[in-house]
Amino acid sequence: MLxxxxxxxxIFAGCFLVVWGLVATGIAPRGLGDSNYLWILLLALVLSAPISFVVLRGQxxxxxxxIVARVQRAKDGFEASRSQEDLADDAARAHGQTS
Structure with a gap:
């Protein structure tokens, strides 16, 4: 996962550098007023998302x-814990009824 x-x-950093270079050279438009870096950030996000989606599909x-395996192990652990509690509760009830 890491x-x-x-x-x-x-991939995002690479897209950020490319967009920054394009804006600095005047190939891509600058943002409005002082929003130049926000504009570059947004363009880099928009470009990096589909690239990541395609390139990192296997990863x-x-x-x-x-993640699915980790969640399944947690579910199995909860189920085992719950069944042990049920068995202990049933045993306590059975012991209480016979006394």
Whole structure:
């Protein structure tokens, strides 16, 4: 998961540098007034999202599988804990009725 996040951040940083270069050279338009860096940030976000979606598809799928496995382990742990509590409760009730 950390690897995917770092790769995504790297793609964004690359897009930011490219957009900054395009705006600095006048190829891409500047923002309005003092909003130049916000404009560059927004353009970089818009460009990096589809690039990340396509380029990091395999990495994203692996990260998703890790998350699903982690959630399933947590669910299994909760179910095991709940069944132990049910067994203990049933045993306590059975012991209380026979006395």
């Amino acid at each position: 690897r995917y996040t770092l790769m995504r951040l790297g 994203r799928d692996r990260a998703s599988e890790q």
